Amino acid sequence: MSNGVTGDFSLSQWNTPHREALLKRLQTCFSAEDSRLHDACIYPIQTGGKRIRPLFLFAALEALGQEVSDDAYTAGAAIELIHTYSLVHDDLPCMDNDDLRRGKPTVHKQYNEGIAVLVGDALLTKAFEILSEVSDHHVAALVRLLGKSAGSVGMIGGQSLDIGFEGTVDSLERLTVLHKRKTGALIAVALEMAGVLGNASTEQATALLEFGKHIGLAFQLADDVLDAEEDAEEDGPPSFVKLLGETETHLAAQQSMSDALAQLTHLNSPQALQALAEFTVFRKH
């Protein structure tokens, strides 16, 4: 991750130990026995990624003045498992048909399509299984939140919109719904789960959720601008840049960003949260 700095705060210094602890937690998910399936499950986990969602959870806990506990790493790992499975299934030939992911062969290219289906299913199942290991009084709330945000009215619902199964996405309203679900829901839930684990007050929980929603939208708007700069496909999927133009999309990203940051006044120590938000939205790749 590049060096994001907010005042004296170094994001790269902050996130390194969290990323290491998260990776260790993720790897233990499939260490119970030797099997080729387990090797295949570890493969997309180890190829990395920015780990933005779990990092938001950790930063939000710190913003509440709480330590990042073992429960937090477990909850962060659960969200990352959901994100990773969704990429494995999205890359399948019957979906986006991608050969490469983060510069490496996708799971179905490295192994085969059947295994990619099973690996995705196994990561998804494991996400919920490990949530059962957090402190008993938090399990129900975390499972409910993750299930809703990852499911048919959340991330999977967004994917159904994205592949055109719910009709054409040709208005700003429908495109916003699409992204709120497809990418926004899993970012917002990281903030909500932090609220549960950190025993947030109602006011703090609301601030975290609103922050998460605005950041999710800002992230997608910024992503569309990056995509438009890198590769201006006329017949590509619908995007904010196509509907609004590049300048307006960039301005909308900045507006969502400042709406997000406005929520931080409700939190005690939002340094990491702010730095992470800025890194996420203003990144260059």
Place this chain on the structure above:
Amino acid sequence: MSNGVTGDFSLSQWNTPHREALLKRLQTCFSAEDSRLHDACIYPIQTGGKRIRPLFLFAALEALGQEVSDDAYTAGAAIELIHTYSLVHDDLPCMDNDDLRRGKPTVHKQYNEGIAVLVGDALLTKAFEILSEVSDHHVAALVRLLGKSAGSVGMIGGQSLDIGFEGTVDSLERLTVLHKRKTGALIAVALEMAGVLGNASTEQATALLEFGKHIGLAFQLADDVLDAEEDAEEDGPPSFVKLLGETETHLAAQQSMSDALAQLTHLNSPQALQALAEFTVFRKH
């Protein structure tokens, strides 16, 4: 379901209201909003099936002298959602490539492959989401049990063995492991979850789990005999009939069945459980 009778007990009379309540619970899982994805999720749920796994859960609760509560229907629905998603994904062209399931077009034939992947993912996610709705003190145990039995060391692990990803399955030992995972784990977990919901004593919980394991094996042995009678494929997948011959396989099914029934002495009212076991193992289709 055909009319299974043990003494004066009518299985078909017993199971009808349970099957209706279960279907209603399953349908509410995707009634939150109108979307084509939700219609597609309901499709494989409504095409039916024997509902053996949830029925085992309900019968086990009754065997413990407990009523079949709303929590039980939710837990039964969660298991059935897992079973249903596994069929949707198994039917995919990159897996078993089946065009028909229970006499109707499979999900990828009725819609398309991408939607079949998403429908499976949505059913799997929903299974865990609804488990968060049962009484708080049971959630963690139920999520943990279902996650393990459905996951990479359970059902999905069995599927990985079945498609040959872990090497050839050419011995009785490996074939037994395959089926213990692929079909056995999700039957056994129905009995274990009943033990949790019914506050079983340690002795009762052990009896239920052992019963579940024996019935799972008996079910698979009987299934292999049925398959051999209907369709003697020389180059089909490995089966007990191929390794043991038809007579030995039939005898092994009977032995597993009587091992299962021997466990019922530890339970108060095992009538439904016994009738269901006999129906499952000695069915003709």
